[in-house]
Every structure is written in C-alpha cells, then in structure tokens.
Amino acid sequence: METPEQIRDRLRARFPAAEVTLVPNPSPAAQHSLLVGAAHLADVAAFLRDDEALRLDYCSNVTGVDWPEKEVVETVRTSVPDPAGGPAKVAEQKIKRVQPGCLEVVYHLYSMARGHGPVIIRARTGDRSDRAVLPSLTPVWRSCEFQEREIFDLFGVRFEGHPDLRRILMWDEFEDHPMRKDYVEPDDYEWEPTPHDAVLAKAARHRTAAAAPGPAAASPGGQP
Amino acid sequence: MAITQEDRDQLRRHGILLTSVEELYNWGRSHSVWPLQFGLACCAIEMIATSMARFDIARFGSEVFRPSPRQADLLIVSGTVTKKMAPQVVRLWDQMPEPKYCIAMGACAISGGPFKQGYNVLKGIDRYLPVDVYIPGCPPRPEALLHGLIQLQEKIRGQPLTGPDAPRHLRADLECNFPVPAFGAHDLEPSKTDSVWQPPALERPKKA
Numbered sequence: 430m431e432t433p434e435q436i437r438d439r440l441r442a443r444f445p446a447a448e449v450t451l452v453p454n455p456s457p458a459a460q461h462s463l464l465v466g467a468a469h470l471a472d473v474a475a476f477l478r479d480d481e482a483l484r485l486d487y488c489s490n491v492t493g494v495d496w497p498e499k500e501v502v503e504t505v506r507t508s509v510p511d512p513a514g515g516p517a518k519v520a521e522q523k524i525k526r527v528q529p530g531c532l533e534v535v536y537h538l539y540s541m542a543r544g545h546g547p548v549i550i551r552a553r554t555g556d557r558s559d560r561a562v563l564p565s566l567t568p569v570w571r572s573c574e575f576q577e578r579e580i581f582d583l584f585g586v587r588f589e590g591h592p593d594l595r596r597i598l599m600w601d602e603f604e605d606h607p608m609r610k611d612y613v614e615p616d617d618y619e620w621e622p623t624p625h626d627a628v629l630a631k632a633a634r635h636r637t638a639a640a641a642p643g644p645a646a647a648s649p650g651g652q653p
Numbered sequence: 654m655a656i657t658q659e660d661r662d663q664l665r666r667h668g669i670l671l672t673s674v675e676e677l678y679n680w681g682r683s684h685s686v687w688p689l690q691f692g693l694a695c696c697a698i699e700m701i702a703t704s705m706a707r708f709d710i711a712r713f714g715s716e717v718f719r720p721s722p723r724q725a726d727l728l729i730v731s732g733t734v735t736k737k738m739a740p741q742v743v744r745l746w747d748q749m750p751e752p753k754y755c756i757a758m759g760a761c762a763i764s765g766g767p768f769k770q771g772y773n774v775l776k777g778i779d780r781y782l783p784v785d786v787y788i789p790g791c792p793p794r795p796e797a798l799l800h801g802l803i804q805l806q807e808k809i810r811g812q813p814l815t816g817p818d819a820p821r822h823l824r825a826d827l828e829c830n831f832p833v834p835a836f837g838a839h840d841l842e843p844s845k846t847d848s849v850w851q852p853p854a855l856e857r858p859k860k861a
Contacts, residue, residue, distance in 0.1 A: 599773065600737050600836040607772050614772050615840035619852040628770065 430545035431482065433461040443476060444469050452551060462535065462549035467563050470552045471590075474569040477538060477548065485538040485548055488570035491577055492537075493584040495609045497557070498530035530557045532586050536566065536573070554586060557609075565591035583608035675814045682726075682752070683809040686802070689725035690718035691745065694732025696759040696792040703795040713802055722748040727805070728782070729798075733761035733768060734775040736841050743781045743833045751822030751829065754809070756801055757784045760791045767791075780845035782831060783821075 431439070433451055440449045440463070447469035452462045465473050477485045503524045508517040532554045539546030554561045565588035567573045577588045578597040585606035588594055596603060605612055618635035621628050656671065664671050692700060704710045704718060719725040722745045734742055746755065757778050760766030768774035778784065785808060788801040812820045821827050828848060834841040 598737070602836040602838060604838040612772075615844075617776070617840060617844055619776060619845075631770075 430540075430543070430548075433463060433548070436477075436483070436548065437463055439480075440465075440473055440476070444472060447473060449473070460547065460549055462551050464551045464553070467552050467554065470550075471564045471566065471569065473550070474536075474566045477550070478569055482543075483548070484540045484542040485546065486570075487539045487541050487546075488536055488566065488572050489539050489547070490535075490537040491566075491573050491580060492535050493580040493586060493608065494533040494535065495557070495584060496531050496533060496553075497610045499528050501526050501528050531555065532557055532561050532584050534563055534577075534580060534586060536570075538570075557585075561585055562587045562589055564589050565594075567591050582606070585609065676810075678814065679810045679812060683806040684714040685717075686713075686715045686727045686754070686805065686809070687717045687719050687725050688715055688727040688729050689722055689745065689749065690720045691728070692731050693734060693738065693742075694759075694761065696731035696762070699792045699795055700729055700731045700758065700798060703798045708795040708799065710799065710802070713799065713806065715802060722746075723750065725749050726753055728753065728755045729758050730755065730762040730778045730782075730784075731758045732792075733766065734778050736773055736775055737836075739775045739778075739781065739841060740833045740836070742778065743831055746782050747831055747833065752820055753822075754785045754805055755782050756786045756788060756798075756805065758788045758790075758798060758801070759793055760789065763787050763789065775841075777850075780850050781834060783849055 437449050437451050440447065448464075448466035450464045452464050454460045454462065477483055503526060505522045505524055507520050507522065509520050510517045533551055534553075535549060535551050537546075538548045538550065552563050554563055563586055565573070565577055567577060567588070568590060574592065575597060577586075577591055578593070578595060580586050581588060581591075581594055582596040582598050583606055595601065599607070614631075616635055616638055618628075618631045621632065624632050656673075661671055692698075702708060704716060710716050715727070722728075726749070728742075728746055728749060730742065746753070755778070757763045761768065761774070762778050765771075765774045765776040769776055775781075786801045786805045788797050790797050793801075812818070814823055821829055831849065832846060834843060834846075836842075
C-alpha cells in the first residue's frame with residue numbers, strides 16, 4: 430500500500446484546492462493520518478474509495494476527539510544589540526495566545542478488495558458550537574451511519590447529508606454531549622460508603638449546592 | 654387459637670397435618686414464582702444458565718419464564734440498568750399484577766456497579782422499585798441466584814395475610830404507585846422515587 434505521504438501527494442495533485450496535511454503519529458505504531466479540510470472531505474472520501482490502487486471500500490471505525498480552547502504560551506526571542514558595542518543580548522518575550530477549540534472526527538479506512546489498511550483521515554469543525562458541522566461520509570461508506578450518529582450524540586458534531594441524524598445512545602430529550610471535556614454531570618450525588626478523590630469533590634459540590642439552593646444549583650448539565 | 658410452628662411440627666411427626674389457609678396459600682405461591690423473561694446484561698446470561706439443565710431452576714418451581722409481564726410474579730433485574738432503559742423497567746414492573754416481587758441481581762442492579770460514577774447508568778434499581786432480595790456478584794453465579802430465590806421463597810412463606818406485616822397487595826393503606834421517570838434534559842426526572850428510596854443518613858466521622 431502507498432504510504433500516507435504518497436496518498437497525500439496524490440490527493441493534493443487531484444484536488445489542488447483541498448487542504449491535506451499529514452499528522453504524524455510518533456508512537457511505535459506509526460499510524461500517521463491525513464487531516465483533510467472539511468470543504469473537500471466528501472470528494473476526498475469518494476476518491477479514496479474509488480481509486481483503483483487504494484479501493485478503500487470499508488470504513489471500520491469513526492470516532493471523535495474534542496479539542497477544547499486552550500491558552501498557549503509562546504516564547505519569542507529577539508536579539509537586542511548592545512549600545513556599548515558588546516555581544517547582542519537575547520531578550521525573551523512570552524506571548525499568550527488562545528488556540529481556538531474544535532471537534533475532530535477520525536475515520537479508519539480499510540480495503541477489502543485489496544486487503545490493506547488502515548488509512549486514517551481526520552477532519553475538524555470550525556469551532557465547538559455554531560460551526561460544529563462536517564459533511565457526512567455515510568453516502569460514501571454506509572457503515573458510517575451509526576457511528577456518525579454516536580459522534581453527533583456524544584460530541585455534538587452535526588453531519589450534513591446524514592440520512593438519519595438522531596441521538597443513538599442517549600434519549601432524544603437529552604441536551605448535553607457527555608464525551609466533551611467540558612461536560613458537567615448532573616448533580617446526582619447521593620451518598621458513598623467510602624468516598625475518595627473525585628467522589629469526594631463531587632460530594633463537596635453537592636453539599637454546597639444543597640446548602641445554597643438557587644439558580645446555580647437548579648441548572649446542572651454541560652454547555653449547550 | 655394460637656398454634657405455634659413447634660406444635661405443628663410435633664403433630665406432623667405423628668402423622669397429623671394441621672395447617673392454616675395462610676400456610677397453604679403461601680406454600681403454594683412460594684413454589685410457583687414465575688419470573689419475567691427479561692434480561693439486561695451479562696447477569697442475564699447467568700440467569701439463563703440457572704434455568705438450564707445444569708442448575709435447573711425448575712427444581713424450585715420457577716422454570717416458567719413468562720414473556721408477558723401480565724403473567725409474571727417476579728422481576729429479576731439482571732444487569733446494568735441504563736438511564737435510557739430505566740423507565741421501561743419501571744413500566745414492566747407496573748404492568749405486573751400483584752403479588753409481585755423484585756430481585757436485584759448483580760452489582761449493577763444493586764448500585765450501578767462499576768458504572769456508578771458514570772453519567773448514563775442508574776445507581777441501583779431500588780431508586781424506583783421496591784427490591785425484595787439483593788444478590789451481590791459480578792455477575793452472581795447461578796447458585797447465588799438460586800440462593801436468592803430460596804431467600805425470596807422464605808420471605809413469601811413468612812408473610813402473614815393480615816395485620817401490619819401483610820404483603821402490599823393485601824393492604825389498602827399502602828401506596829402501590831411506582832411512577833415511571835421521565836427523560837429530562839440532563840438526567841432522569843425525578844432521579845429517584847422518594848417514597849421508595851432515600852439515601853442513608855450516613856456520614857463518615859470527620860478526622861479531628
């Protein structure tokens with residue numbers, strides 16, 4: 430099978446407008462993946478399925494990753510010339526930058542016809558709320574249907590073009606997305622015979638909420 | 654006239670069967686406890702094994718697993734009760750006619766088990782249903798289920814038909830309403846039936 434670099438180069442040649450970058454995996458498994466821009470995801474997927482050399486006809490697994498917004502500190506070094514004529518000094522400046530969050534969907538593709546795989550492609554949404562939209566790959570691989578529904582349920586990615594996008598594990602009335610990192614569980618602490626660690630913190634939160642019943646205590650749950 | 658159990662045993666040793674309606678009635682129903690044919694998770698596999706030839710629940714009169722709640726006497730909650738499944742379990746219980754009994758089989762049905770701290774599993778079916786016998790184990794062996802059934806039979810045999818200790822179906826003053834929880838935006842609503850279950854008022858002593 431072609432290496433991910435070769436696949437990337439062929440994709441770039443076939444779709445010049447598409448953003449295709451290689452995401453290296455430094456672990457011994459070395460399962461490198463291709464990050465594909467959402468705009469061309471459906472075209473790229475159809476190409477990977479129909480290409481004679483690849484024939485990736487089976488999507489075995491679809492999963493999601495939550496990348497919350499995070500603050501990154503970058504150190505910028507500038508050399509300041511010494512007015513006295515000595516060697517230039519290096520001044521360090523720390524810049525805080527907010528890296529925007531997004532939701533990522535990962536597809537693991539295999540070829541039954543050629544007997545190779547996996548090829549891993551990823552796609553990222555614009556953000557984690559309004560633009561959490563990606564094109565559905567269910568029209569390309571039928572096996573994506575339930576797994577995309579699961580990602581919609583647990584992460585909140587809306588798949589455009591999905592034939593039946595409903596919650597699959599939680600009930601329809603449920604509003605949160607439990608696999609998101611900022612999911613807040615409902616305040617359902619009751620009692621524990623041996624409270625410890627996270628349970629102890631949960632118990633403390635429950636007691637403060639019970640001591641001061643107000644709007645904060647009455648609205649558990651995660652972000653919309 | 655008060656005849657004690659010792660008197661009855663004494664008479665039986667002499668070949669005289671003296672019994673009461675209560676004893677006969679309870680003896681009959683304790684040996685024909687028909688469970689609901691209903692499984693939730695891996696405990697259900699042990700329940701199936703219990704009903705098969707090797708362990709043979711038929712020895713205790715409970716081999717008739719009924720596929721309809723209308724004909725069942727016993728709800729064996731065999732496995733993890735997810736919050737999505739809980740209303741259906743309570744609805745099945747409500748559809749069973751009295752007298753009815755409930756066995757919580759395994760760690761999940763008792764307390765949520767390994768999933769207790771999760772967001773999607775009920776922390777024990779006794780939040781909504783009156784449980785008669787708890788069988789610990791993960792999953793319990795078939796012998797444990799049989800032992801639980803024998804315990805339940807003993808409980809049934811010991812139930813007086815009158816007075817304050819009479820079972821639920823013979824008393825007019827007892828609440829027999831087990832409301833089905835609704836799917837809420839973040840959790841089941843309510844998260845427990847207060848008349849059925851309250852958290853124990855246990856607090857660990859604070860370290861000095």
